[in-house]
Amino acid sequence: MGWFKLFCFLGGFVFILLVQGQNQSGFISIDCGSPANSNYSDASTGINYISDAAFIDTGISQKISAIYKGSFQQQVWNLRSFPEGIRNCYNINITQGTKYLIRASFLYGNYDGQSKLPQFDIHLGVNMWDTVNITNVAISTVKELIHVPSETNLQVCLVNSGLGMPFISAIELRPLNSSTYVSNFGSLALFRRVDVGSGGAYRYPYDVYDRFWYPYSRNDWTNLSTEHTVTTTDNPYKIPSVVMSTASTPKNVSAPLELSWYTQKATSEYHIYMHFSEVVKLEANQSRSFSITINGEHWYGPFTPEYLYTITVYSRSILEIAQKYDILISKIENSTLPPIINAIEIYSGIDLSQSGTYKQDVDAVTNIKATYALQRNWDGDPCLPRAYSWAGLNCSYDSTKPSRVTTLNLSSSGLTGVISTNISNLVMLQYLDLSNNSLTGSVPDFLSQLQYLRVLNLEKNQLTGIVPTGLIEKSKNNSLLLSVDANLYVCGLGSCKNKNNVVVPIVASVVGLLIFSLIVAAVLWGHRRKQKDENKAESNIQTMTTESLESIQRQFTFADLIRITNNFERILGKGGFGNVYHGYINDTQVAVKVLSLSSAQGYQQFQAEVKLLMRVHHRNLTTLVGYCYEGTNMGLVYEYMANGDLDAHLSGKNTNILSWETRLNIAMDAAQGLEYLHYGCKPPIIHRDVKTTNILLNENLQAKLADFGLSKIFPTDGDTQVSTLSHVAGTPGYLDPEYAITYKLTEKSDVYSFGIVLLKIITGRPVIERSHENTHISQWVRIMLDKGDIQNIVDPRLHGNFNANSAWKAIEIAMVCVSSTTTKRPPMSEVVVKLKECLTSELAEKEDESNYSVEMVNMNMITELNTHQQGNLS
Numbered sequence: 013m014g015w016f017k018l019f020c021f022l023g024g025f026v027f028i029l030l031v032q033g034q035n036q037s038g039f040i041s042i043d044c045g046s047p048a049n050s051n052y053s054d055a056s057t058g059i060n061y062i063s064d065a066a067f068i069d070t071g072i073s074q075k076i077s078a079i080y081k082g083s084f085q086q087q088v089w090n091l092r093s094f095p096e097g098i099r100n101c102y103n104i105n106i107t108q109g110t111k112y113l114i115r116a117s118f119l120y121g122n123y124d125g126q127s128k129l130p131q132f133d134i135h136l137g138v139n140m141w142d143t144v145n146i147t148n149v150a151i152s153t154v155k156e157l158i159h160v161p162s163e164t165n166l167q168v169c170l171v172n173s174g175l176g177m178p179f180i181s182a183i184e185l186r187p188l189n190s191s192t193y194v195s196n197f198g199s200l201a202l203f204r205r206v207d208v209g210s211g212g213a214y215r216y217p218y219d220v221y222d223r224f225w226y227p228y229s230r231n232d233w234t235n236l237s238t239e240h241t242v243t244t245t246d247n248p249y250k251i252p253s254v255v256m257s258t259a260s261t262p263k264n265v266s267a268p269l270e271l272s273w274y275t276q277k278a279t280s281e282y283h284i285y286m287h288f289s290e291v292v293k294l295e296a297n298q299s300r301s302f303s304i305t306i307n308g309e310h311w312y313g314p315f316t317p318e319y320l321y322t323i324t325v326y327s328r329s330i331l332e333i334a335q336k337y338d339i340l341i342s343k344i345e346n347s348t349l350p351p352i353i354n355a356i357e358i359y360s361g362i363d364l365s366q367s368g369t370y371k372q373d374v375d376a377v378t379n380i381k382a383t384y385a386l387q388r389n390w391d392g393d394p395c396l397p398r399a400y401s402w403a404g405l406n407c408s409y410d411s412t413k414p415s416r417v418t419t420l421n422l423s424s425s426g427l428t429g430v431i432s433t434n435i436s437n438l439v440m441l442q443y444l445d446l447s448n449n450s451l452t453g454s455v456p457d458f459l460s461q462l463q464y465l466r467v468l469n470l471e472k473n474q475l476t477g478i479v480p481t482g483l484i485e486k487s488k489n490n491s492l493l494l495s496v497d498a499n500l501y502v503c504g505l506g507s508c509k510n511k512n513n514v515v516v517p518i519v520a521s522v523v524g525l526l527i528f529s530l531i532v533a534a535v536l537w538g539h540r541r542k543q544k545d546e547n548k549a550e551s552n553i554q555t556m557t558t559e560s561l562e563s564i565q566r567q568f569t570f571a572d573l574i575r576i577t578n579n580f581e582r583i584l585g586k587g588g589f590g591n592v593y594h595g596y597i598n599d600t601q602v603a604v605k606v607l608s609l610s611s612a613q614g615y616q617q618f619q620a621e622v623k624l625l626m627r628v629h630h631r632n633l634t635t636l637v638g639y640c641y642e643g644t645n646m647g648l649v650y651e652y653m654a655n656g657d658l659d660a661h662l663s664g665k666n667t668n669i670l671s672w673e674t675r676l677n678i679a680m681d682a683a684q685g686l687e688y689l690h691y692g693c694k695p696p697i698i699h700r701d702v703k704t705t706n707i708l709l710n711e712n713l714q715a716k717l718a719d720f721g722l723s724k725i726f727p728t729d730g731d732t733q734v735s736t737l738s739h740v741a742g743t744p745g746y747l748d749p750e751y752a753i754t755y756k757l758t759e760k761s762d763v764y765s766f767g768i769v770l771l772k773i774i775t776g777r778p779v780i781e782r783s784h785e786n787t788h789i790s791q792w793v794r795i796m797l798d799k800g801d802i803q804n805i806v807d808p809r810l811h812g813n814f815n816a817n818s819a820w821k822a823i824e825i826a827m828v829c830v831s832s833t834t835t836k837r838p839p840m841s842e843v844v845v846k847l848k849e850c851l852t853s854e855l856a857e858k859e860d861e862s863n864y865s866v867e868m869v870n871m872n873m874i875t876e877l878n879t880h881q882q883g884n885l886s
């Protein structure tokens with residue numbers, strides 16, 4: 013028995029190039045493991061192979077051992093192996109609805125030097141295709157399917173079943189004529205395809221569909237052949253002439269041609285395609301006619317093959333299931349010649365009809381993976397097969413409908429940036445966990461549109477702003493379990509919660525006004541007091557109205573200011589809007605700014621703006637305690653900052669040098685304050701005058717931004733007068749050059765100014781060097797960078813006591829912030845994230861007490877900076 017010897021090799025093909033009238037239209041020929049972006053035309057077939065790198069992002073490129081190369085075609089010299097992940101998938105764009113011959117080839121070739129033959133599974137999308145059992149180091153295994161994909165892309169997945177590391181050598185797709193290989197069953201998996209009586213193996217360009225034809229002959233058969241061309245006109249199977257021109261006939265002229273095989277799997281159901289052509293010019297008194305039976309049942313005939321013309325005999329329906337199949341091709345009574353056969357193909361039916369997860373869900377999670385650059389083995393279909401569904405997802409499984417994603421758990425996944433809008437496309441989502449990441453921005457409104465959402469966990473992120481009312485409503489009526497604890501500042505849930513779960517801004521401060529006689533900033537109160545107010549805030553939120561706001565006034569008379577400052581006894585500094593004096597309210601120190609500008613606004617507007625500012629609370633913004641408005645006597649009362657402004661600490665006169673770590677902390681504080689103004693306040697507040705003198709330090713050297721919002725209280729008349737501009741809406745050197753030209757004010761103007769502040773923090777240099785040709789600090793740093801002189805950019809007073817990496821990062825951040833075009837400047841949220849990384853690397857370095865030297869800064873970093881300067885910080 014066993015008439016089918018195993019022909020599983022990709023060597024030994026016979027080739028004559030330049031077969032006329034054919035091209036590789038629609039061929040997809042992928043050489044797995046060949047270098048990315050490479051392509052070549054195979055020397056023996058002329059087929060153009062391309063690298064697989066564009067179709068997969070996992071696995072490693074490998075080469076078979078050189079000793080096996082010689083007898084194989086180039087497409088199996090390289091391979092891709094998959095040491096990581098259970099399932100790794102190729103994603104190949106195809107023409108939807110086309111019938112394809114899909115072929116996967118595997119040649120182990122001892123690529124890993126282990127001489128261990130693996131066994132693994134291959135899937136087509138969510139359907140099991142076959143088990144690949146590598147049985148010989150130097151024999152290639154070929155799996156072939158005839159299949160009509162229902163999607164626009166095709167996933168070929170290698171699945172590790174615990175019996176060795178999966179790999180793949182080549183993937184080839186060939187479009188077929190859709191009227192061929194029609195099956196009632198579904199798709200077809202190749203069992204055997206042989207060219208009877210042939211001396212060699214053939215494929216493209218002989219075969220326009222690039223089917224592999226392996227020679228087959230037997231001792232009890234005689235070879236027949238013809239020199240003439242066997243035509244295939246009108247026969248859509250287009251069996252090559254070279255295949256059809258050889259045939260066999262039994263040596264015993266009265267015996268039948270007999271073929272038989274045992275089924276591999278109990279359920280295998282076979283399709284047979286037999287190709288006949290007469291190759292002998294018969295005499296007038298000769299005839300060749302025969303009938304075909306399968307397992308004793310008549311199948312086809314009697315039948316006479318045509319001379320030099322291919323006739324294909326097949327049946328659309330499958331053969332009855334049996335353990336063993338016997339095909340007999342027997343001459344009929346009056347035939348003078350024995351039967352003949354030229355070529356035969358046997359396929360087993362395979363059900364590849366299970367559809368994947370709902371397309372919109374697949375696209376959404378795929379985009380989420382890309383957006384956050386998730387380093388997860390998220391490959392293939394998200395939900396199916398169930399055993400391989402993606403970690404962090406749960407799905408609905410209903411045999412009558414496509415699977416849907418119902419759970420997305422990306423907790424502790426290192427997510428940065430904002431909450432991706434792609435989540436809104438997961439409309440069946442019930443459970444969403446994004447906790448313990450570094451997500452920034454606000455809680456998006458689209459989350460409230462997810463009608464099945466029952467659990468939403470956003471804890472432990474860097475989120476800011478107001479929770480959409482839709483979510484709050486759901487949370488209130490208990491249809492949603494919502495958690496936003498431990499974010500920067502998230503407001504709306506009756507109170508605002510910051511990292512330490514201390515209720516601070518908006519409402520708390522308003523309630524605080526009730527006991528205003530104390531005139532103490534909420535932040536300075538004792539802990540017990542705070543607790544009490546928290547409860548008040550919670551219970552009062554419903555009843556708090558504009559009217560009650562109006563009735564509370566944190567207003568001082570000018571006489572109050574005189575008393576508080578002890579007749580303006582001690583001056584703390586001179587600001588853009590007037591002098592700042594030291595004062596006491598009861599025992600609490602305050603800073604009183606006496607405004608020397610005549611306001612263009614009336615009392616109503618001034619009061620409205622000031623009240624707005626009094627509601628802005630953040631640990632990195634100086635708290636506005638109260639105000640005075642008496643004609644031209646105007647004043648603002650702030651919390652007192654014991655350590656003055658940053659500028660004084662950085663100036664050459666100061667002997668107490670701020671350490672590198674302190675500087676980074678200060679930069680971080682200022683950045684967070686600015687981020688809150690931009691994203692935590694509605695409408696956003698643009699500071700307009702970010703500079704080192706406006707960054708104040710408290711007794712712990714914690715930094716807070718001062719003077720925010722003042723440009724709104726004192727708007728310059730249309731911002732047209734340059735003199736006013738330099739005075740009020742910015743300081744020379746810190747002023748965004750683009751704003752100075754266009755007068756178009758955006759948050760990015762503050763980002764520019766912040767960049768200058770950061771440069772000053774890093775270098776300790778004045779913003780404009782008066783002694784030279786008025787060199788601007790950013791020009792100076794750029795010159796140093798161009799020279800590669802990074803070492804000397806950092807403040808020499810630190811004597812090299814800083815971590816080079818974190819210094820480098822800080823310079824990088826600053827330089828992107830001061831990009832001349834606004835679009836290149838990152839948003840403050842990104843700056844905060846980058847500074848945090850910077851601080852982390854500084855602290856990490858500190859911990860292992862290793863070297864602080866600058867020597868590791870090398871030229872590679874310059875290239876890095878240059879590329880970063882083109883775009884954003886990412």
Ligand SMILES: *[C@@H]1O[C@H](CO)[C@@H](O)[C@H](O)[C@H]1NC(C)=O
Pocket residue numbers: 034035036037
């Ligand atoms: C290749 O063949 C297809 C169909 O047979 C034809 O449409 C196409 O023009 C051919 N391309 C070339 C480059 O010959």
Ligand SMILES: *[C@@H]1O[C@H](CO)[C@@H](O)[C@H](O)[C@H]1NC(C)=O
Pocket residue numbers: 049050051052060062
């Ligand atoms: C093959 O590579 C060359 C450059 O090496 C490129 O121009 C050509 O487009 C590539 N062909 C394909 C089909 O990728």
Ligand SMILES: *[C@@H]1O[C@H](CO)[C@@H](O)[C@H](O)[C@H]1NC(C)=O
Pocket residue numbers: 066067105
């Ligand atoms: C596949 O198609 C998608 C969508 O049409 C496209 O974005 C992607 O780049 C394509 N992939 C390749 C490898 O051509």
Ligand SMILES: *[C@@H]1O[C@H](CO)[C@@H](O)[C@H](O)[C@H]1NC(C)=O
Pocket residue numbers: 131143145146147
């Ligand atoms: C794989 O091949 C080996 C060697 O021929 C054989 O022993 C083993 O049973 C095969 N496994 C399967 C699952 O066919």
Ligand SMILES: *[C@@H]1O[C@H](CO)[C@@H](O)[C@H](O)[C@H]1NC(C)=O
Pocket residue numbers: 209210211212229230231233234235
């Ligand atoms: C038929 O031809 C093949 C290839 O040339 C050869 O290997 C085989 O022995 C031949 N068979 C007979 C019966 O001559």
Ligand SMILES: *[C@@H]1O[C@H](CO)[C@@H](O)[C@H](O)[C@H]1NC(C)=O
Pocket residue numbers: 189190191246247248
């Ligand atoms: C496919 O085969 C049918 C039947 O022979 C033929 O009519 C049709 O033109 C073929 N299609 C192509 C694209 O070659």
Ligand SMILES: *[C@@H]1O[C@H](CO)[C@@H](O)[C@H](O)[C@H]1NC(C)=O
Pocket residue numbers: 264265266267268
């Ligand atoms: C030839 O085949 C016939 C029919 O199968 C059989 O009866 C006969 O014994 C065979 N002759 C030889 C020499 O094998």
Ligand SMILES: *[C@@H]1O[C@H](CO)[C@@H](O)[C@H](O)[C@H]1NC(C)=O
Pocket residue numbers: 295297298348
């Ligand atoms: C057929 O005819 C040829 C002469 O053309 C003759 O030699 C041969 O014996 C005949 N064969 C049969 C079976 O009649």
Ligand SMILES: *[C@@H]1O[C@H](CO)[C@@H](O)[C@H](O)[C@H]1NC(C)=O
Pocket residue numbers: 299344346347
């Ligand atoms: C042989 O017999 C079949 C009927 O069984 C008949 O149709 C055919 O014409 C006959 N052929 C010859 C050459 O006598």
Ligand SMILES: *[C@@H]1O[C@H](CO)[C@@H](O)[C@H](O)[C@H]1NC(C)=O
Pocket residue numbers: 405406419443
């Ligand atoms: C997700 O599925 C796993 C396994 O079935 C289960 O343990 C887990 O509780 C499910 N999670 C949710 C949120 O449904």
